Amino acid sequence: MTRTVIAQPLTAEAFAPFGDVLGVSGSPDKIINAGRCGRFHDRARLDFGPEGRAGISIFESKAVAFPVEVDLVERHPEGSQAFVSMTGHHFLVVAAPDEGGRPGTPQAFVAAVGQGINFHRGTWHGVLTPLHEPGLFAVIDRIGETPNLEEYRFETPYRVEPGPDVVEAGLIEAS
Amino acid sequence: MTRTVIAQPLTAEAFAPFGDVLGVSGSPDKIINAGRCGRFHDRARLDFGPEGRAGISIFESKAVAFPVEVDLVERHPEGSQAFVSMTGHHFLVVAAPDEGGRPGTPQAFVAAVGQGINFHRGTWHGVLTPLHEPGLFAVIDRIGETPNLEEYRFETPYRVEPGPDVVEAGLIEAS
Numbered sequence: 001m002t003r004t005v006i007a008q009p010l011t012a013e014a015f016a017p018f019g020d021v022l023g024v025s026g027s028p029d030k031i032i033n034a035g036r037c038g039r040f041h042d043r044a045r046l047d048f049g050p051e052g053r054a055g056i057s058i059f060e061s062k063a064v065a066f067p068v069e070v071d072l073v074e075r076h077p078e079g080s081q082a083f084v085s086m087t088g089h090h091f092l093v094v095a096a097p098d099e100g101g102r103p104g105t106p107q108a109f110v111a112a113v114g115q116g117i118n119f120h121r122g123t124w125h126g127v128l129t130p131l132h133e134p135g136l137f138a139v140i141d142r143i144g145e146t147p148n149l150e151e152y153r154f155e156t157p158y159r160v161e162p163g164p165d166v167v168e169a170g171l172i173e174a175s
Numbered sequence: 176m177t178r179t180v181i182a183q184p185l186t187a188e189a190f191a192p193f194g195d196v197l198g199v200s201g202s203p204d205k206i207i208n209a210g211r212c213g214r215f216h217d218r219a220r221l222d223f224g225p226e227g228r229a230g231i232s233i234f235e236s237k238a239v240a241f242p243v244e245v246d247l248v249e250r251h252p253e254g255s256q257a258f259v260s261m262t263g264h265h266f267l268v269v270a271a272p273d274e275g276g277r278p279g280t281p282q283a284f285v286a287a288v289g290q291g292i293n294f295h296r297g298t299w300h301g302v303l304t305p306l307h308e309p310g311l312f313a314v315i316d317r318i319g320e321t322p323n324l325e326e327y328r329f330e331t332p333y334r335v336e337p338g339p340d341v342v343e344a345g346l347i348e349a350s
Contacts, residue, residue: 040235048229055216062211143217
């Protein structure tokens, strides 16, 4: 039997167990460029492990549509991984708590335009799931030579559907 | 007398003296996520100096309109600095060669939707100049305690105007 996960709007509070929301919140930490620009400083907990370094890669992914089936999650034991849409589109974010080395029940979030995310090192998460084409993302993650991918396939897939808050927020069109 | 700089579309070749263009070009280095996603791997020369580390900050800047007056450039001796629009808008990029410790004549580029940039460590550049509001950017740069900003004010400002290629490419509307 398929189990259902309801996707909610992405907020820093709800996403805190899994990582950081990249976006403006509160007041800028510093005003720069002769008053023209606010800097929200150092908003992600980056961690590239003892053997790694930071890199910027570009991901180009096919888009998906609700309902989204999630049968596979992965984690990167050696590094954090941040995603920023390069086309200003919202996207689906799936993450799961760790329960004794395996992923627990996933949670799902829809990132709004202007929101990115950073998965903390070792966090179980679904693969990149853009909701619009082109699914073009800047990815700030660990560059290194040692293994950095662990995958887990759920015996019974989860089916992710948008919650009413997501529809109301205009993050997807109602079907 | 004001001097004019013609902004051209951003290409990796033209921008190479100043930094990296972040975007898809050529074939992906790796296909991931069960064939659904291409990874263009490690596309920026990041350098955060001996005392720094990588961070992700958010910049929110007022937009500008052509013609854009450039009287100030800056550089970061301790680190590279990358900019990705979080709203999928194009933006103006101004950079200048170093000539004996001072900036030479600036060059100007318009980044298309889906293009980001990474200024190499120590490169003279103009401040962030979004061409659309909200001017929301993910900035990957150096986090550290030691000074990392050098500014230079031109005695005579430059006036940046869009070239015909920029208008033809649809990067701005013709005035």
